[in-house]
Amino acid sequence: MLLMALATRTDRKQRTDRKRADGRPSAVRTLWGSTIGKKAVMAVSGLIMLGYLVAHMFGNLKIFFGAAEFNGYAHWLRTMGEPILHYEWALWIVRLVLVAAVVLHAVCAYQLSRRDLAARPTGYAHRRRRASYATRTMRWGGIILALFIVWHILDLTTGTVHSGGFQPGHPYQNVIDTFSTWYGNTVYLVAMLALGLHVQHGFWSAAQTLGVGSATRERMLKATANALALVLTAGFVAVPVAVMTGVVS
């Protein structure tokens, strides 16, 4: 309290670390140099990935309408944007944006996590866990999802680790191949459950970080987060389940 009284008499501490030549701080430096800024980067990159996932899920569901529609959709992904854009240009733009989002999200998560763990060097002897399962598993969930993305691309985009002859341009058959193996199904189902939990806490957190959250919007944001998590998980899981049960073959 003495400090508060003193502070009213002293000049404001000049922060040189945030200043540009014209005396104003660079917005990027302010953003990257702060925990709130890094969280904002995570929120925006997370929302970009979330938007992509919704589109990806709808695309996947076309598998229920047969090989022609599914493969046709996959081909359209390469021709979209034509004739303004060349073949596959739009797809590569999407890929670049996604890679940037994944990298920024992961780097911020790593840096913030290291900071968070260092902020409590000595733990409590009596530990109580109050936060939800989704909240507590954000870090491990993120690692699981990162590993899944690598496997998923090697399996169904490049075909490097694909089981039983990868056929470029025939995603319908490739998907059925993957979900005809026990490990393909296991990896996918675990990752989609992790995704649901990650989105449930992540979407709501992103809203808080971007300052959208308030007491009155709390229920709406929580409900949206739950709905997104549930719909995405169900939509993605539907494909392997359909292959396993023979609905799609």
Add this chain to the structure above:
Amino acid sequence: MRLTLRVWRQPGADAPGAMVTYPLDGISEDMSFLEMLDTLNEELILKGDEPVAFDHDCREGICGACGVVINGDAHGPERTTTCQLHMRHFADGDTIDVEPWRAGAFPVVRDLVVDRSAFDRIIGSGGYITAPTGAAPEAHATPVPKPDADFAFEHAECIGCGACVAACPNGSAMLFTSAKVNHLNVLPQGAPERETRVLDMVATMDEEGFGGCTLAGECATACPKGIPLPSIAAMNKEWLRAARRGAR
């Protein structure tokens, strides 16, 4: 009441510490938690042992000096300060774990006492209004809309006890800082320094080594004054607005 206490004992900042068990009898359920610790200390002094060091001042729940982690909960099982927590919330025969606030930014001074001057430095970097205001002004000179006044009062309730940091899995001071920022930024008197206040206070918070916010919500559950979790979202909004404007 007969209790078994397990208390963190640490003779000094750099000395190693450990949980030490003390049986305690003759505790009344009308005692406060601190009076129970006083009883323990009287016994320790009579036996020639060192009493347990703990912070306390007003013992009416308004100063923010006291605070220990009781069975893993900052300020114990009730939404109040440790001094206002009564022993009736425990059962005869209970074992109670008592630990100091745990955070890198709050180093242990001795036993249950931690150094919370990091909070003072956060306040010192913007938690005030620079203009010399003199005596209290006439109340109607500067009109404040009722919702803004309510919002400011809600955040002004923060007593700076540090329970939010102790409860946060990341040792983050976001709830404390947001209470101070929101309290002043919503009022006309705080408006001229709105941007620098939030940028500087958050920068100091980061420099002091507090963790980041992962919206676990444990701070708001532990806060004896009920500072709500959306306060953090409100501060994030202020911070992003200030960062966009490139405030000086």
